[in-house]
Amino acid sequence: MDVLLSENEEMIRNLAREFLEGECPTSLVRDMEKDELGYSQDMWKKVASELGWTALSLPEQYGGLGEPLQFLGLIFEEVGRHMAPVPLLSTMVSALTIARDGSEAMKSDILPQVASGDLILTYSFQETDPRLIESAVQTTATADGGDFVLNGKKLFVDNFNQADKLIVTAKTGKGLTLFLVDTGSAGISTEKEVPTAKDKQFAVIFDNVKVSADSVIGEIDKGWTTAEYMLDLGAVFYASQMCGAARKDFEMGLEYSKNRVAFGRPIGAFQSVAHMLADAVMYIDGGELLTREAIWKMDQDQPYQVEVSQAKAFCNDKLQHVTVYSQMIHGGMGFMMEFDIHLWYRRVASWSMRMGSTFEHRARVAQGILDTPGNVELGMIQALPA
Amino acid sequence: MDFGYASSQQALRQEVRDFIAENMTQDVVEEVHGRGEDGRGPLMNDLFKKIGERGWLGISWPKEYGGQGGDRLTQYLVEEEFARVGLSVGGGGSGAPAIMAAGTQEQKDYYIPRIIKGEISFAQGFTEPSGGADLASLQCRAVEDGDEFVINGQKIYTSSAHVSTHLYLMARTDPEAPKHRGISIFLLPMDTPGITVRPLWTIQNDPPAPEGTTYGTPRTNETFYENVRIPKSSLLGELNMGWYVGAMGLNLDRVGASRYLISVRRDEDIVNLAKSDSSEYLNIRNNPTVRDKVAEMWIEAQVCRLMTWRSMSIVESGGNFTYEGSAEKVWAPEHGLRATEAYAQMLGPYGQLLNTSANNVESGLFAHNLLGAFQSGINHGSVQIMRDQVARRGLGLPRG
Ligand SMILES: Cc1cc2nc3c(=O)[nH]c(=O)nc-3n(C[C@H](O)[C@H](O)[C@H](O)COP(=O)(O)OP(=O)(O)OC[C@H]3O[C@@H](n4cnc5c(N)ncnc54)[C@H](O)[C@@H]3O)c2cc1C
Numbered sequence: 001m002d003v004l005l006s007e008n009e010e011m012i013r014n015l016a017r018e019f020l021e022g023e024c025p026t027s028l029v030r031d032m033e034k035d036e037l038g039y040s041q042d043m044w045k046k047v048a049s050e051l052g053w054t055a056l057s058l059p060e061q062y063g064g065l066g067e068p069l070q071f072l073g074l075i076f077e078e079v080g081r082h083m084a085p086v087p088l089l090s091t092m093v094s095a096l097t098i099a100r101d102g103s104e105a106m107k108s109d110i111l112p113q114v115a116s117g118d119l120i121l122t123y124s125f126q127e128t129d130p131r132l133i134e135s136a137v138q139t140t141a142t143a144d145g146g147d148f149v150l151n152g153k154k155l156f157v158d159n160f161n162q163a164d165k166l167i168v169t170a171k172t173g174k175g176l177t178l179f180l181v182d183t184g185s186a187g188i189s190t191e192k193e194v195p196t197a198k199d200k201q202f203a204v205i206f207d208n209v210k211v212s213a214d215s216v217i218g219e220i221d222k223g224w225t226t227a228e229y230m231l232d233l234g235a236v237f238y239a240s241q242m243c244g245a246a247r248k249d250f251e252m253g254l255e256y257s258k259n260r261v262a263f264g265r266p267i268g269a270f271q272s273v274a275h276m277l278a279d280a281v282m283y284i285d286g287g288e289l290l291t292r293e294a295i296w297k298m299d300q301d302q303p304y305q306v307e308v309s310q311a312k313a314f315c316n317d318k319l320q321h322v323t324v325y326s327q328m329i330h331g332g333m334g335f336m337m338e339f340d341i342h343l344w345y346r347r348v349a350s351w352s353m354r355m356g357s358t359f360e361h362r363a364r365v366a367q368g369i370l371d372t373p374g375n376v377e378l379g380m381i382q383a384l385p386a
Numbered sequence: 387m388d389f390g391y392a393s394s395q396q397a398l399r400q401e402v403r404d405f406i407a408e409n410m411t412q413d414v415v416e417e418v419h420g421r422g423e424d425g426r427g428p429l430m431n432d433l434f435k436k437i438g439e440r441g442w443l444g445i446s447w448p449k450e451y452g453g454q455g456g457d458r459l460t461q462y463l464v465e466e467e468f469a470r471v472g473l474s475v476g477g478g479g480s481g482a483p484a485i486m487a488a489g490t491q492e493q494k495d496y497y498i499p500r501i502i503k504g505e506i507s508f509a510q511g512f513t514e515p516s517g518g519a520d521l522a523s524l525q526c527r528a529v530e531d532g533d534e535f536v537i538n539g540q541k542i543y544t545s546s547a548h549v550s551t552h553l554y555l556m557a558r559t560d561p562e563a564p565k566h567r568g569i570s571i572f573l574l575p576m577d578t579p580g581i582t583v584r585p586l587w588t589i590q591n592d593p594p595a596p597e598g599t600t601y602g603t604p605r606t607n608e609t610f611y612e613n614v615r616i617p618k619s620s621l622l623g624e625l626n627m628g629w630y631v632g633a634m635g636l637n638l639d640r641v642g643a644s645r646y647l648i649s650v651r652r653d654e655d656i657v658n659l660a661k662s663d664s665s666e667y668l669n670i671r672n673n674p675t676v677r678d679k680v681a682e683m684w685i686e687a688q689v690c691r692l693m694t695w696r697s698m699s700i701v702e703s704g705g706n707f708t709y710e711g712s713a714e715k716v717w718a719p720e721h722g723l724r725a726t727e728a729y730a731q732m733l734g735p736y737g738q739l740l741n742t743s744a745n746n747v748e749s750g751l752f753a754h755n756l757l758g759a760f761q762s763g764i765n766h767g768s769v770q771i772m773r774d775q776v777a778r779r780g781l782g783l784p785r786g
Contacts, residue, residue: 001395001459002388002699003692009387070387254781269784274777275770281781282713289692290685293389300390310685317682362681363674369684370671375658378650378691 003289005074013074019051020082026340032085038200039085039162047086048117054091055115059099062111069096073240073295077288080241081248083347085199087120087159089237094121094167097230098180101218106180110165122183123167123230124154124204132231132356134176134224139206141170141177146213148172148179150187150206156354160190160202167217167230168206175221178230185209197350232305235312235355236298239291242351243284246319249344250280253326260331267329276325283318290314303383306368313361316352323348389695395463402467405440409433410471415597418472434475434504437468443475444502447486452499458701469647472598481508481554481573484635488623493573509550509576511541511609512632518543519771521556522565522629526611528557528572535559535572535621537580537614543765544609547583550576553609560626571628572620580614583607590758593742596749600651600722603758636767646694646714648762649722652755653687656680656729659748666747670732679732683725690718709780712772719763726752726759 005013023043032038048054057072058064072092079088095114098106113119129136139152150170160166160183168179181188187209193201218226254277257268267273294307323345327334334341352358364384369376371385391399410433417427437443445461447453468475482501485493500506514524526539537557547553553574560568576583586606595602623631657680660670670676693714700707730737730752739746740753763769777783 001391001695002702003695004699004703005387254783258783265786266784268777269786271774271786274781274783274786275773277781277783278713278716278773278776281709281776282717285696285713286689286692286717289696290688292387293692296387296389302390310688313681314685314689359678362678362685365681365684366677369657370660370677370680375661376654378654378687 012071016075016078024082024084029083033198044086063115068299069295076237076240077244080244087162090122090158093233094123101226120163122159122163124157125169126156139170141172148211150209152206154204157202157204169227176223177220178217178223179211180215195350196346232308236294236308238351238355239311239315242315242319243288245344245348246322247284249323249326253329257329280322280325283322287315305384306382309361309364313358316358452502488631507550508552508554509547511544511553511555513543515542526557528559534615537611539611541609543606545606547607547609566629569628571622571631574616574620580612582610595754596741599754649718650687650690679728686721709776712775715772716769723759726755730756
């Protein structure tokens with residue numbers, strides 16, 4: 001046991017931080033919020049082919065570097081810290097899902113292209129009933145000769161306009177099946193959603209969209225466990241991004257509290273302000289530890305679902321407080337469009353509602369501890385009920 | 387990053403558990419629980435001897451002082467298991483870390499092995515009636531007189547003074563100096579002439595809290611010092627530097643298995659009770675609102691554990707925690723309080739019934755915890771003061 005970062009891990013994080021500090025000013029973040037496409041193609045090229053972020057945690061035999069997810073988690077903390085406008089999260093969640101359950105042919109085709117940065121991916125699950133449960137999926141995939149035909153509507157799809165392909169979860173005869181679909185397929189149309197993060201999100205409508213049988217990921221009708229893996233990756237990497245974003249946001253509040261003077265002294269000398277900041281740093285530390293532990297468990301092939309939900313529920317709840325505290329410390333300035341701090345505030349809020357709300361994740365934690373046989377113990381393995 | 391136990395550590399943990407299952411028989415449990423009044427009894431002495439034979443006392447203390455020369459993490463693991471049944475085997479306690487760091491060779495040779503064996507235990511005489519948060523304003527005087535110091539004054543909340551062999555005392559040695567620079571620390575036997583111990587009964591005394599009460603402190607004391615004469619060799623560290631010695635000792639004492647377990651034992655209990663089919667607990671498992679709260683508290687408890695693991699990791703890597711120990715001391719007691727309130731509430735009307743009540747559940751454990759949970763946010767550095775430390779020392783914020 002050693003919950004601190006190793007030298008190697010610190011190096012990974014510092015390299016990512018240095019790169020983004022140089023290349024990702026808030027002016028770029030603001031520009032990309034207004035941009036139609038919404039991501040920096042130049043930065044994407046650099047992070048993929050020069051820094052190797054897309055290859056980092058993919059298997060070596062498919063052009064990856066075979067490093068643990070833990071490393072990728074640290075990258076997502078930095079992506080969140082700098083709000084880097086690149087479709088890394090949606091691409092990696094999808095690619096790792098394919099790496100786990102895709103066919104040999106699909107892996108050999110897709111993963112090397114992801115590793116080199118030549119392919120952008122995204123995933124879809126949630127619908128008008130946004131719960132992350134199997135029965136909420138109403139989109140259908142009907143067998144048609146050797147092919148399938150998709151009908152339905154997915155909501156809250158990240159980066160659809162940037163992606164070459166997307167994963168679709170759909171009902172088939174006796175269960176759920178995942179498909180990898182070209183975003184340009186005939187019969188697909190979109191509606192633009194505008195989240196507080198002002199990053200790119202869409203509803204995607206499937207009207208008799210034909211997909212071939214070899215686009216199935218995993219087994220037909222048995223896609224729920226694959227989908228769960230995908231959703232857990234999404235949840236935990238969003239938690240990483242939130243931790244990174246919240247820490248930066250907090251640091252700005254801290255700095256401001258040391259410089260802004262009221263009643264003849266820095267506002268950070270007032271206990272009510274100082275204690276808000278003390279709470280903030282404890283919330284961030286807590287969220288970070290929970291998130292890193294969850295990803296570590298994924299790397300160890302131990303049960304990880306309760307841990308992922310612990311992390312996302314805690315981050316959703318507490319990291320919003322952190323950003324609100326920072327807004328308050330900035331007084332009226334925090335409310336001004338011109339001042340940067342709202343960039344983080346809006347993102348942490350938005351990300352907290354993606355891939356599972358506080359309540360959904362707590363419900364899952366409750367299942368893990370209350371609906372399983374045997375006694376619980378903190379720090380011991382806790383699987384969800386079968 | 388490594389969030390797991392090595393297999394050797396897992397095996398050790400199991401070994402300790404088996405030992406506890408075999409040796410913590412009902413009569414021992416009763417003696418341990420009753421020790422607030424009577425000190426350590428014969429069964430406890432036997433038990434500690436056996437624990438010592440296994441090499442589990444003072445694992446991380448150096449061999450030449452009667453420890454095992456092991457690592458802090460292994461000690462933590464063993465400590466945690468014993469803390470679950472209310473036993474402290476760390477060889478820590480307020481005196482030991484400070485003696486190790488600031489003591490003379492003679493003091494170390496004398497005290498450390500005896501502390502580890504449990505033959506010597508220290509009560510801590512810091513707080514005075516005028517206030518504990520602003521500890522450095524203390525008034526109790528120690529005056530040099532030839533080869534001796536003479537102590538006069540009063541302390542309050544001197545817990546365990548009635549069952550401890552020794553006292554770890556802070557007194558003012560230079561009233562002219564700035565308040566932090568005129569304080570010294572002394573180590574003295576409790577039976578030194580001139581010391582009077584009077585009980586202070588807490589709200590947990592009547593009725594007595596049941597066994598397993600997490601915050602069960604039925605009694606503390608006020609202590610009076612009238613011309614108490616002690617040799618100069620009783621001084622710990624340099625004259626007038628006691629504030630710094632004491633602060634370091636307190637900080638070292640804040641991390642560790644027992645403190646964290648105090649705040650989270652009830653989290654495990656409530657979940658395990660809720661799994662039973664007893665009708666008193668059905669509201670917990672079956673009510674979605676309550677389940678949400680249980681999960682929220684469980685997640686907070688995990689954060690308590692991880693903060694402790696972090697402090698352990700820092701100590702193990704030879705680092706200093708600037709604010710992490712204080713953060714733990716804010717987070718864990720406040721969580722303990724939130725959770726205690728929530729769990730009593732989950733039991734509805736059962737949540738209020740004390741030990742002596744008809745129809746109580748778990749001997750009134752949850753009600754008794756409610757009487758004491760807030761005090762862990764007061765003692766050993768209040769949460770307000772600890773938050774200040776996070777802010778000032780950790781975040782570098784200016785003083786008000
Ligand atoms: C069960 C129990 C056991 C104890 N055991 C021991 C023991 O063995 N040995 C020993 O020496 N002491 C012991 N104490 C004493 C304990 O350390 C003190 O109670 C504590 O330091 C607070 O001191 P006080 O009670 O005088 O409260 P005060 O110092 O009067 O504080 C009252 C309140 O004001 C707050 N406050 C004070 N200053 C500030 C500030 N600057 N900013 C914000 N808030 C502030 C405090 O946090 C607290 O909430 C024990 C206490 C308890 C309850």
